[in-house]
Amino acid sequence: MIRHIVLFKMKEGKQGETGRLATALAALQKSTGGLMRECEVAHDVIHAKNSYDVVLNSVFASTDDLETYRVHPEHVKVLDLIKEVCESTVKVDYGI
Numbered sequence: 001m002i003r004h005i006v007l008f009k010m011k012e013g014k015q016g017e018t019g020r021l022a023t024a025l026a027a028l029q030k031s032t033g034g035l036m037r038e039c040e041v042a043h044d045v046i047h048a049k050n051s052y053d054v055v056l057n058s059v060f061a062s063t064d065d066l067e068t069y070r071v072h073p074e075h076v077k078v079l080d081l082i083k084e085v086c087e088s089t090v091k092v093d094y095g096i
Helices: 015-031 063-071 073-085
Strands: 002-010 036-043 054-060 086-095
Touching: 002 015, 002 063, 015 036, 015 054, 015 073, 054 063, 063 073, 073 086
Parallel strands: none
Antiparallel strands: 002 054, 002 086, 036 054
């Protein structure tokens, strides 16, 4: 099992898009054919200067499933949204 965590920092003026981003991220669990075993999406509640705005915390059965997800057309569509509304992202993938 692989845990895949991604943090998203919104661009200046795009903070109002966090709901749209969160909805798109959560929909990936179904739209990518169930490659994600678990999916949790949440918004930051502190809003500190070093905070990120949205988090995706997901689980995949294997690195192969994660790679299949990475290039899945539905994920690629969400990547386009991320490029539009996010200033930066950081991620970590680790075995569980």
